[in-house]
Structure formats: C-alpha cells, structure tokens
Amino acid sequence: GKDIEEHYRHNLMSFFREDGLSYRRNTFTQDVIEEHQSQFVESASMIDQRAVILGLTTWLIATGDEKVKAAADKHCAALKRIARKERDSWYYPASEYTKTGWPSFDAVHTRLTVDPAAMWGRQIGPLYRYYKLTGNKDAYELAENFTANIIYRSGVFNSDGSFNSALGYRNGHFHTRMGTLASLAYFGFDTSDSSIISFVKKSYDWALTQCTSFGWTPGDMHDQAYEHETCTLVDAIHTGIILAQSGYPQYWGCVERFLRNHLTESQLMEVDWIEDMDNKSMDIPKQRTYYKVAQRLRGAFSGYAAPNDFVYDGKWGRGHIMDVQTCCLGAGTRGLYLGWSNIVTETRGRVMINLLLNKATHWLDIKSYMPHEGKIELDINEDIPELLIRIPKWVPFGAVEIYRTQGERRTTKTGRQTGWVKKVYMKLGSAVKGETITITFPMQVRKTVEKAWTLEYSVKWCGDDVIHIDPAGTYYPLYNNRKVHKKTPIKTKALVRSQGGLYI
Template structure:
C-alpha cells in the first residue's frame, strides 16, 4: 500500500528560493547602462563581456531551477548587449571605445562570454549561437601563441593593433601587461571542453588542451603539491582564476582519459581546502591574504571541483560539497537584492576596505551570476539518473521527473523519497553517520541496510513507492582556523548554526531557527519540472 502524499513539506532548504532572489538581481541589473554610467569605474571594464556573459548563463540556469521556459524582456536585453560586443572579422568580444577607455578585447572576458554562449546554446540549440561560438573559438585559436602542443595568450588584452604592449587602453600612459596563465587563459578551458562535448568541434578541444598543457607544465603557477602562492603576474595568488582553471582541467582530463590531469586537479583542490578555504565553504579571494574576503566566484569553483571529484572516483567529496552549499554559498547572498557578496568574511557579510578602513557590504557584479551557477550545480546534483539508477547525492528538497526528495535536515535526520521512475535508488548517507545508525523503510516496511561508498541501495521500486531513510543528526562545536583566524563553529548535521566570534557589521550564521528538532512546515508550490537537460 502506497502512503498518501501531502502538499505540506518541511520548510527546509529549497534551492528555488535563493534562485528566485538571484533572478530578481539579474532582472534589475542592466550592464549596458552601468558600463556607461560615470563614477562606476569597475563596470566600465568588467560590465561588458565578463559580467554580461555570466548573466546570460545565469538567466538560463535560474530558469532551469525554477522550471520557467519564458525568456523575460530583461534576459533578451542582456543577450542583445552581449551580441553587440562582437567583431565580425575576428570573432572576439570587445570592450567598445568609451569616454573611459579605448577599444580592447580582454582575454578574461572571453571566458565569461564562452560560458554564456555555451549555456545559451545548450538550452536553445540555436544555430546562430553555434556560429558565434565557432567564430569566437577560431579567433582565440588564431591569436594564441603556439609552441608545439601548448599555447598561451601573451598579453592581458588583444588590441586593434594586435598583440602589443604599446597601447594606451586607459588613456593614462599605462602599457598592456603580460597575461596571467589562468586569469587570461585557463578559465576558458571549461566552456571549450563543454562545447566540444556538445558539438565535437575539434578546434575547441585543441585550444583547451593547448591551454591546459601550458598551465600544468610550462606556466610555473602551480607547485607540485597543488599550491599557487607566487607573485609572477598582476593577479598572482588570484584564487578564482586558479580554481576555475582546475575545474576545467578536471573535465578535460575526464573526456581525454588523462587520469594524471584528474589527480593534478585533485591536488589543487586539496591544497585549496587546507590553505585558502574553510570547511563551511568560505574561500579567500587571494591565496596569500584573508584581507580581501571571499569571492562567491571562488565558492562556485570549489563546489564545481568537489562535485567533479565526487563523480570521478572520490565519493567522499559529496559531503565537502554539501557543506559549501548549505553554508557560505547561502550566507553570501544578500536577502534584499538577491546579489552575492564579493568580499565576505567567515563571520560577516562585510569586509573592511584597506584604503579607507570602512566596512563595505556591496554585492559584486561577477559574483552574483556566479552564485546562481553554484545554485544550479547544487540543484542539478541533488538527484541524478544513469540508466535505471537514480542517486540522491544531497538530502535537499526537490521534485524531479524521477522522484520527489523531501528532507527534514538539519532538524531531523530524515529523508523521504517518493518514486516516479526510479527502479533502483541510491541515497547518500553523510560521513558523520555510523552505518549501524541508519534505518531504512519502503512503504512502511523495514529493510536491511548496507552501505557502499556511503550510499544505501534500494532495488525493484515502482511508481508510487515511498522510501524513508533516517539517522541521528550530529551536533558539535568545532574550533577551526581559517587562514590563521580562529573561529568556534557549531554544526547541526552539515549545517552551521552558529559561529563565534560574531561579525561586527552584518553578522552571518544567525541561524538559531535551524538549531532545533522541531521541523517547520510549508505549503509546497506546484512545480512544472522541465525535461532534464544535460547542462554543466
């Protein structure tokens, strides 16, 4: 007999809530207007290909989470602006001539544009987007400096005169500086690989492999242990570009059959987790200092690396990923605007500007769409399907075409799964739960529990079946050093419910409502699940 379902669900983590707030931020942000507004110097450069490309991607991913297919006027506006930045002859995305700087094609921008276009294509399968991508990749492949099987971009910026340091982009006498191997090149690897997977376009793979060979074997950025504290470029010790590069290389290693590249990326992740990050998902903007705070971009990169490692032979990394999602990713979102912080501290949304000594609580144009990408990565991996096997990796609420996941965590260790189309179900058990403490029932009848790589397996399930997995929830207080600063962190399951010392300006982790055994309820809104598409 099948149990009756109810519209009342636990009022626990539902990633549609932060995704909806993030979509509000996207709709309120007009990069074309911001890039042309006096006194907004940051936007005069990064507001073009970088933020606009990220936003094109984030609009699609937010709608995927929310089950929305309609493209809003604001999303169309963002796509039009991105499209206006291309140069037909060379295929590159250019920052146009403006009162603030001269026309230039920044190599970092090209990576964000690639992410935006590839995601746009994955959803729409628009052949015009394919043409744009092919021309962009051909342009990048053509201007890269090749040495056998490896390549790099010599300068940060490609100019109308080609590669030349003698170009006064800022109209202040400064010359163009040398490119950073990761910031200006390595971050392109991930979207290049994904485009190759989708289309088989060999030039995308060739460019990705050339950039990867340079980063790993010739750039001098990374040490043997995966560390990257060095001072060879303008953006030395920049964590986002290093982690983004590693995330691309692990995907490249997987499709190329290069186990050595996967292990290289694992060393980079492990070093980062030990040296520039916390167990709850805070990740420093810089590898050599905590002063700049945490970029949400870095959280996204760490999450993507953890997920890829978990999917490629290291299942223990699912817990690391879950702790990032439940904690600093969510805490980094501004509840009022939906944007994500670019400089949060482990216990405070604000950071202290070194020049003025004043607190700054602003969100970042790059980090806000990056935060939405992280939400999508988490939402997509709550439940996955391979052939007739459905796996629940994150115990979070979600309705999918295969099953409905209903989680009472962190209040109670109880996960219910209603089956739609999941003949064989695998449910991951957190690493702090002993195997003999797990209980399993199917349609109210107890089942024997056996753990394999931290998953319980239930077979021969039919539509309408209910699987219930229960276990005790840990609650413990742990002292943790984050880049030399000590914090007392209170855990309930994989959720941080308190941190000391508390922040001085906009304290984070004010979560007493989560530190209770009482499970709050909410009315579950009707969901129209989109057809599952393999995106990122």
C-alpha cells in the same frame, strides 16, 4: 524580464570587432588612468573571452540562433589564430590583444607571458562546452592545448598541488585558480583522462586546507586573502561535484556543506538594513544610483563576504572593496543550479541520492528534514532497479535505520544490515512505484574552530549546517539567525508538472 535579457544580448554582441574578438570599452575616469601610469587602449582582454564564449554558448542552447553560432565560431577561430603555439603547449603572451596585434613585440619574441590561470586556464571549460554543443574543432584544440600548458608548462600549480603565490601569478589568486581547476576537471572527466583528474584532485585537496569547512575561501595568498568571492566558492562546488562523479564520492559531503552554508548565506534576502532613496535625484547616469537599491538587490550574492558577515569590513588586507559584484551574482545562481541538478543522478540504471536536499524527480521525491531531524523520506514514483543514498560521514553507520512501506507490507533494517559503496553510499536495493522509504539517523551537534586566513572563528554545527558563529558579524550577520527546531516546520506548496519537471 525578456526585454532585459534582449538588452544584455544586444550589449554582448556590440563588443565584437571584425577580428572576432570582444573588446573592452573605456569606462575609467582620467584620474584612474593617470594613477595607473598608462593610457587606456581599446583591447580584447583575455580574461573577458572566457565569459564571452560561455555566454554565446548559453544563448545558442536557448535559441538555436545561427547568427550566434556564427559569432561563436568566429570567436573560437580568432582565439586559435592569436594563441602562441609550442608543440602541445598553447598560451597568450599578454593579457590583452589590440587591433594591431599583441601590444609588445618583445614580449612575444622573448616568449614572455602573463598569469596563465586568469588568461587561458579558465577558458578551457567554456571552450570545451562549446565544442560539445557544436563539434567546433578550434574550440577543442584550444581546450586540449591550454590544458597541456596549464599542467606541464605554466607553473601555476606547484608540485604539491599548492598555488604559486608569486606576483607574476596574481599572488595565487583563488578565483582564477579554482576556476581553472573546475575547467580542467570538466575536460578531464568528459575525455576520460584520469591523469587530469588526479592533477585536479591533488590541487583541490590543498585548496580545501586554505578554506573553512563551511565554504569561505581566500581571495589570494597575500593582501587580498581576506576577500572571499562567491565566484570562487561556486567553482569549488563545481570541482567537488566532478571529482565526486570521477570515483571520489567523499567530495559530495564537501559540496553539501558549501551549498548549505556560505553559498545560501551569501544570498541577500533581507534588505531593510540597506539605505536607498525613492527618487533618482542623486543618480549619476551610467555610473551610480541610489534609487530603490535595496529592493533591486534582493536575491543578489555577496562580492566579498566575510566568514560571519555579508559585508567585509576591510580591516585586514587591501581594505573594504565592494559588497556586490555582478560576476558573483551570476556565479551564485549557477552554484544553486549545480547543487540542485546533482541532488540525485542516474548512471546505468543505478539511481544515486548524492545530496540530502529536497527535490521532486520522475524517479522519486526526496523530503529532507535536516538540520532539524536526521530524517529523509523517499516517495518512489517509478520502479528503480538499484537505489543508493549517501550518508554523512559524521553519522555512525550502525545508527542508520531504514523503514520501508509498500501497501500493507512494512520492513525495517539498520545500516549494519545493508551493503555500502566506498563507505559513502548505503545500498537500498531495488524500489518499486508507490513505495515509501524513510531513513533516520541521529543529528550531531559539534563545535569547530575555523581559520579564515589569520582570523579564527568558533563555529557550532548541527549536522552539515552552521547554526552559530563567534565572533558575530556587524552589518548583515550570517548564520546566527538560523533556527533549529525539535520537529521540522513543514511548508506545503503545490507542485505542478511541466515539460517533464516539477515546479512550485
């Protein structure tokens, strides 16, 4: 894959112009351009600049290449140069910047603007990430002043936290709003600004009321509402993680449900239902391909999944759009990493198990038997001064049992006999190397009615896992092939230690 990665890197750099911005090329047909009643002019889309600085930062982290840093520094300087500045509120007066400047003098003069979340709200997180890596002051200033604009001037979020659904705000487009909340949360958490975290929490709580409990999210608040994007889900996961780390640990439960369900279900693993060809006779170079599409797509994430199907049939809203988008593919991979990297964390000597998923760490190895059994095994790899584990809210705390084995010594406790933190984490006290701790609790099977905009679904759960949904999907049905066993099926794979980590 190194040759492919190198191709992507070369392609990314090829979009830059002398002014330091990344410009779009014309890939549209003449029919599409005429339908838009406009002319395509090569320009730097403000939507794209977020992804550009994000990619350059990741590239710099991986290689330390000074040429990449120079390009990123120039990029941040360009964004700062073109931003309109009103005291602490910075913004862009258009969605794109051209080689001759902003496309409309009148728009700048009369202080008009475009959807703030899409154009600069989502830039906050990537800009701040670049600042943290390099100390670039332009990046910090942009992040700080875009934050002030979004919260106090933009009108993106209503006073009750809901999304402004007006046309000028992209109909309350969920992807860009949730991405903005994730950016704000990241900036607020790292700068210890509790006012930003409070702002994010209020809007996030409202947004969750528009989603299903298993992670399906609306596209917007009008005709795009039925088009869930994996990008939105991953930003919701990211925001939930930061809120949980900011003193609201109840959000770990939401994060785990989203990870266990619509994120993992939205990854394409079975491809025998997809039609393709074993030759390139029908391919249109740089536009369309049929060649071994199924195998090439295996592992991709859905672009617009339905609650019950990888494919959105398009009967409601704008109609069928697309099944896979490369932005969602990248986001889905990032979502898996976000979940995996936060299963267990450590703060000031306190090791906290946040997500009840399998993971091997230098502190301990976690073996989760869920959803088949309510059982978590912890093999302690080194002495831990204080160990906590999150218990799902659907578990009666008195029904939790803790079994500890250290050599010949065995002890038993219940959830009533140990301390808790915020009714979320159960305290296990200190743990010593070589000790085994087993936590058990009853699994809960329940049914809920989930609303995906105007459509309703009957959902059966086992713990935090959806195991059946009605009505069922049509093309690539989700959830209904999941199996729950009385005894957990065990797969044994060798783990290899490398560079401080454990790998299969």
